[in-house]
Amino acid sequence: MPDTVTTLDRPTKTVTRTTDAIVIGAGIAGMYQLYRLRQLGLSVQVFEAGSGVGGTWFWNRYPGARFDSESYTYGYAFDDALLAEWNWGEHFAAQPETLRYLNHVADRFDLRRDIQFDSRVAGADWDEAERRWTVTLDSGERFDCRFLITALGPLSASTMPRLPGIDDFQGQSFHTSKWPHEPVDFAGKRVAVIGTGATGVQVIQTIAPLVGSLTVFQRTPNWATPLLNAEITEAEQAKIKAGYPAMFELLRQTPGCYIHQADPRGTFEVSAEEREAFWEELYAKPGFAIWMANFRDMLTDPKANALFSEFVARKIRQRVKDPEVAEMLIPKCHGFGTRRVPQETHYYEAYNLPHVSLVDIKATPIERITASGIRTSDAEREFDMIIYATGFDAVTGSFDRVRFTGTDGLTLKEKWQDGTQTYLGLMSHGFPNMLTLVGPHNASTRCNIPRCIEQNVEWVAELMRYAQEKGITRIETTPAAEADWSRHVEELAGGLLYTLVDSWMTGINRNVEGRTTRRVLQYQGGAPAYREHCDAVAKAGYTGMTLS
Structure with missing residues (x-):
């Protein structure tokens, strides 16, 4: 999205095209949302600032860019034929392979015909009388839609x-x-x-x-800990494909949708010898096992965290020959994870x-x-x-760079200035018919992201289907539901050590003016609990929302 906010006059109703839905962004979320809305028979227009699909994987072509979650856990899971035909070359794919995969998906499902590339969205204005959004590109073109869906990405507003x-x-x-x-x-x-x-x-x-x-x-x-990447052998490829059903079911059950699950033991429930042996085993495993499959109290107990942090510090000292440089590379202001x-x-x-x-x-x-x-x-x-x-100006930065103007003339940036407020991380009061995939307060921002993207997209698609069937033209969360959800998100983060640390996960970015106050941006209850919340809302006829 743009590096600076574009100031726009409120647009006239002269538009280039009218559609049922506009999706902003043609990354993993935007592509899948397009696919799902098409299945409902809706007319959809996707706007993408880049000249190709892929989002993060289109823009980030720097040397060494690659996954840090296993490739086969990262790809789309919605189509069995797609899973069967694609062979990942490495356990942790590099950017060129990932971009090839996303282009393959775009080709396979003929997605490009509804995507307008090189089109940066500058602003969007809600028209209460018409119950529609007018979306303005930085070229000045204007488009009209009933539903506006953002697929901006949590790490897309570079700083x-x-x-x-x-x-x-x-x-x-x-x-x-x-x-x-x-x-x-x-x-x-x-x-x-x-x-x-x-x-x-x-x-x-x-x-x-x-x-x-x-x-x-x-x-x-x-x-930093070892990735331990390797090429995928033919035998491994066959085993991965045969194991997809069980693997995706496991991913539905783990808090971050990774193949790793926290060890049920506490750090101090085992002997020092057992503890050291377990940590050595984790350090020798690929990927996020060392972070996600550690003792259950590693991210909540300061003493447990300090003990493991010292273990990793010893590894750094062993690997860096100059003791002075090694000490410079060992964090002193935050614990591991x-x-x-x-x-x-x-x-x-x-x-x-x-x-x-x-x-x-x-x-x-x-x-x-x-x-x-x-x-x-x-x-x-x-x-x-x-x-x-x-x-990046993480999570909310991409929203700040588009001028979203809601029911009372307030922009979303102004509303969130003193604290993010959402319902399910998918909508915000005062911005009807606007759904925010992978937005703040959403499980997706602390997740093996395509897994949580699929949940977000499918929930939004089901809401669109419900609106079609019931003749609903206006959807908005209530102030009370928004306040309750935002409070719930804050409470879930209580007791987690990460909330005491300055990082993009707590909304701190010294490269951005005003980003100096810690905020809870992520739902910390885990993806399964988040999915249960969303499913319960839908099953009860979309509680916490006004539909008319």
Whole structure:
């Protein structure tokens, strides 16, 4: 979505096209929502800012971009023939393979005929008299629909650091989410990477062997653990496909829709020897097992968390040869798993290379970007390339960058300014007929995301079917239901250690003005409980909503 909010006059009713539904975004959620609405016989128009499908996987083409959940758990599950015909090449697929898969899905179901590419939505205005939305593109084109469905993505509003001189730099520079489509030559280049979150980790470990020199500018280190990726053999491929029904049933039952389930034991219910052996076993397993299948109290008991954090710190010290650099890479302000855990492949070993250096920008802050490089408080360094791995204005940022105007002239950004308010994470009072896939307060933002996307999309499609059958033209949550759900989301987060930490998961982003207050953005009751809530609402005739 746009990097700045576009100011629009309220539109006239002159529109290019009228449809039953408009979907914003042609990523995993938008594509599947289009498919489901078509099945209902609705006319649908999808607007996508990019020139192709894929969302996250269209934009994020940086070196090393790949899944950190198992490929076969990530793909769509709604079509048995699609599952049977697609062969994932790696247990954790890289971006090019994932984008090929999503293009295959678009081709297979002929989705592109209802998607308008290179079309960025600037604003949407509710017309109470007509009970319809007018959607305006940044080109000025206007479209009219009964139902507006956002599929914006929780990590799509990229942010640059607030540093003077960014435009002065004369070399190559890229934000990781705006990576060029053509190859980038690293040979012999003096490269800087700003940021060591999940994206930064993937970039750094991938380009470190390719560059002339690499300088990493780190504000906050993150706990990173081995991905342990591998190609999928023919025998494994056959086993995966035969096991799909059981696997997808397991994914429905686990809190984050991963194949990993928390160990039922507490950290201090076993001996020190058993505990250490269990952790060694987790460290040697691929993917998120170490985060999702750890002792049940690891993310709620500070003492348990501190003990495991020290275990991972020892691993970092073993892998990084320079003790001073190792200590710089060990987080001191948060425990393991309280921020999203980057998965790595020889990331720590990259700092053992003689041409790789690490700069702590808390100790020596970046003062400005210069024409030739980066100036910190202690030195000025020259570079041929700067890579900004500075992340996203997560979850709500993509909503802020579209001017959604509801029933009383209030924008959604204004409504959420002092705290996000939703019902089921799928709608907000004052914005009738607007459904927010993977929105704030939704289980999808703390989930193996396609699994929760499918639940969101199918629930919305069923609501659309119900509206068709009952002749309903206006759907809105009640203020009381919204307040109850928002309070429920807050209460669920109580006692979780992650709420005490500054991160995108708690709404903190120092690259965005005003993003300095912690907020609960995610439903923490787990995907099965969330699904039960949503199903109960539908079964009872859509309680908490006014339908007319």
